[in-house]
Amino acid sequence: MAARMMRAISVTEFGGPSVLRLCSDMIVPQPRHKQVLIRVHACGVNPVETYIRAGTYARKPTLPYTPGTDVAGVVETVGEGVTAVKAGDRVFTTGIESGGYAEYTIAAEDCVYKLPDTLDFTQGAAIGIPYFTAYRALVHKGHSKPGETVLIHGASGGVGVAACQLSRALGLRVFGTAGTPGGMNLALNNGAHMAFNHREDGYTDKIMAVGSRGQIEINPRDVMAKESSVIGVVLFFATPEEKRECAAFLYTGMETGWLRPAVGSQYPLDKAAQAHHDIIESPGAAGKIVLTM
Incomplete structure (x- = not known):
């Protein structure tokens, strides 16, 4: 079977926002044991991602890489041993394996959480x-x-x-x-x-x-x-038990209505560089900056 292709941002060198380049011939990754493949609808942009991209952060990923950790979308397929979610579930993540500035991404099962129908995907991308x-x-x-x-x-x-x-x-x-x-x-x-x-x-x-x-x-x-x-x-140093406690509290907030992420500017995937510029250079924050697929 021929490999499926997707669009994704690829960073091949550290530097300014212009190093965020859109590639249309990236291979859709496949989930392994305890992993989930997500069709990404939106991905949050975090300030730390601009520091990593610039090469000034303490942790430097191996080049090339795709940025992004907070995605919201729909489960496409699951790997062996996954029981928390299934294909078709609306989900958001707190961490991923293959980068979120992409049409598809891989996440470990313990970083994937169900997204209630009361929140849309841009709001889901603002939770993680x-x-x-x-x-x-x-x-x-x-x-x-x-x-x-x-x-x-x-x-x-x-x-x-x-x-x-x-x-x-x-x-x-x-x-x-x-x-x-x-x-x-x-x-x-x-x-x-x-x-x-x-x-x-x-x-x-x-x-x-x-x-x-x-x-x-x-x-x-x-x-x-x-x-x-x-x-x-x-x-990063939160224990699995602490993450579960946090997730339970936040899910209650989603169900009862007090947890309502404020989404600010939205950018299509090919404008990721502009999003990175604006999150640092804007006169003041006004909600979560989100990329949409």
């Missing part, structure tokens, strides 16, 4: 890394409790919106920051009690400044005096 990261930060690392106050810096992006919705579901008082009036409204519409513009001079007079894409100086004496904690979060 953002919501699982937000839950890990708030629950597994932050040990948040109802009645506490949380400040979400960059509350209008993919992780930020997820954190706002989760925080309200967890009973927290939510402050959010964004870089534009539209972003502030997005935060308020997704659970924030108050929103602040982090581009305005003096906004830190109202709230404590947190979070940064650059370096930050911390005085250890201040940390001691306030008995503060500085905790890093990497979803």
